[in-house]
Amino acid sequence: xxxxxxxxxxxxxxxxxxxxxxxxxxxxxxxxxxxxxxxxxxxxxxxxxxxxxxxxxxxxxxxxxxxxxxxxxxxxxxxxxxxxxxxxxxxxxxxxxxxxxxxxxxxxxxxxx
Amino acid sequence: xxxxxxxxxxxxxxxxxxxxxxxxxxxxxxxxxxxxxxxxxxxxxxxxxxxxxxxxxxxxxxxxxxxxxxxxxxxxxxxxxxxxxxxxxxxxxxxxxxxxxxxxxxxxxxxxxxx
Numbered sequence: 001x002x003x004x005x006x007x008x009x010x011x012x013x014x015x016x017x018x019x020x021x022x023x024x025x026x027x028x029x030x031x032x033x034x035x036x037x038x039x040x041x042x043x044x045x046x047x048x049x050x051x052x053x054x055x056x057x058x059x060x061x062x063x064x065x066x067x068x069x070x071x072x073x074x075x076x077x078x079x080x081x082x083x084x085x086x087x088x089x090x091x092x093x094x095x096x097x098x099x100x101x102x103x104x105x106x107x108x109x110x111x112x113x
Numbered sequence: 114x115x116x117x118x119x120x121x122x123x124x125x126x127x128x129x130x131x132x133x134x135x136x137x138x139x140x141x142x143x144x145x146x147x148x149x150x151x152x153x154x155x156x157x158x159x160x161x162x163x164x165x166x167x168x169x170x171x172x173x174x175x176x177x178x179x180x181x182x183x184x185x186x187x188x189x190x191x192x193x194x195x196x197x198x199x200x201x202x203x204x205x206x207x208x209x210x211x212x213x214x215x216x217x218x219x220x221x222x223x224x225x226x227x228x
Binding site for chain 1: 117119122133144146148155156158161163168169171202205206207215216220221222
């Protein structure tokens with residue numbers, strides 16, 4: 001069975017500083033990895049995905065993620081955080097065989113001015 | 114292009130009642146999935162429909178059911194509501210292709226409160 005872990009419930013960072021939101025995964029086959037963001041009273045917005053190819057994936061709003069197969073990690077990063085980045089971030093994995101996403105528990109990102 | 118539309122946005126029901134939630138996917142998307150989001154359990158997969166057929170099902174009791182129509186619109190139904198069914202129900206749609214490569218796009222959700 002596939003699973004995703006986000007070890008930090010909350011990440012605090014000052015505006016302008018780099019941010020990292022951590023994600024590790026477990027799958028039996030090839031992993032397809034995703035990051036989504038959720039703002040209050042909203043659904044999930046797609047940020048980026050890793051399917052195959054380059055280990056550094058660039059996505060929306062200046063976010064990027066680094067895939068590390070040996071560490072089974074897919075950490076979300078941004079070089080310079082904005083206050084407007086404050087939201088709930090979810091990492092998700094999908095295996096080859098299905099079209100079902102398994103989500104991590106979410107990490108709340110707080111960016112302070 | 115319009116996004117995924119879920120109606121209604123908010124619902125209040127009492128225990129024992131049943132409820133139907135609706136989801137209109139992005140135009141051209143034929144796969145529709147449903148997820149339940151609660152503070153305690155997080156985001157959990159309910160089921161996925163494609164071409165009016167249920168293709169995957171999560172670990173939820175039979176009180177949770179769904180269907181998809183020929184225009185790809187989907188409904189989910191919860192019968193005999195329990196307090197624990199209070200949640201944000203999210204619908205997602207995606208194009209069909211190599212399944213692992215599809216991106217699921219989510220609606221704003223329906224917030225169900227069971228009293």
